[in-house]
Amino acid sequence: MFSRAALPLISAAVLAGCASAPRVETRxxxxxxxxxxxxxxxxxxxPTAADRAASDAVRQALAARGWREVDDKTAWRVETAYAVRPQKTGVFTDVDARGGEWTEAPHLPQWWSRNRQIHSLSVILTGPGDEAGAYRASAVAVLGRRQADDAANLLAEAAVAQLEAAN
Known part of the structure; x- marks a missing residue:
């Protein structure tokens, strides 16, 4: 049995775990x-409200890194794909699925994280005219309800940082 002196320490450890920053995986x-x-x-x-929030977050993250949005049909195209799914569903992009790989594999969550969901954002950058191919940066995080309000900003920052890190 725990002593009364240990209860505050255990409570602090549990609260610290709840308040920690979510782990974001990027590709x-x-x-x-x-x-x-x-x-x-x-x-x-x-677009849904979530789609608009993801687009706005990507727009802000790109602007913060010096990218500028233009109304030129010859400019590079940026598309976003935002999704929220239960953890047991998993996440994949079309390219990953063709290769048989999951961005986030489905799994049965532990009892303490059953109310969390997988939030994913893909930023697809396609070259103008005859530029080769598309570039995809994705960010995935398992988030609770309290963290879901800032999910679009969190994932946009992580995905756009991948575009910058590659340069």
């Missing part, structure tokens, strides 16, 4: 060319 498909700093943002046809 980048390939190094983005250094010269890319101008883009135009494409949004889905009928």
């Amino acid at each position: 980048l498909s390939a190094a983005v060319p250094v010269a890319v700093t101008a883009y135009r943002l494409f949004e889905v046809e009928a």
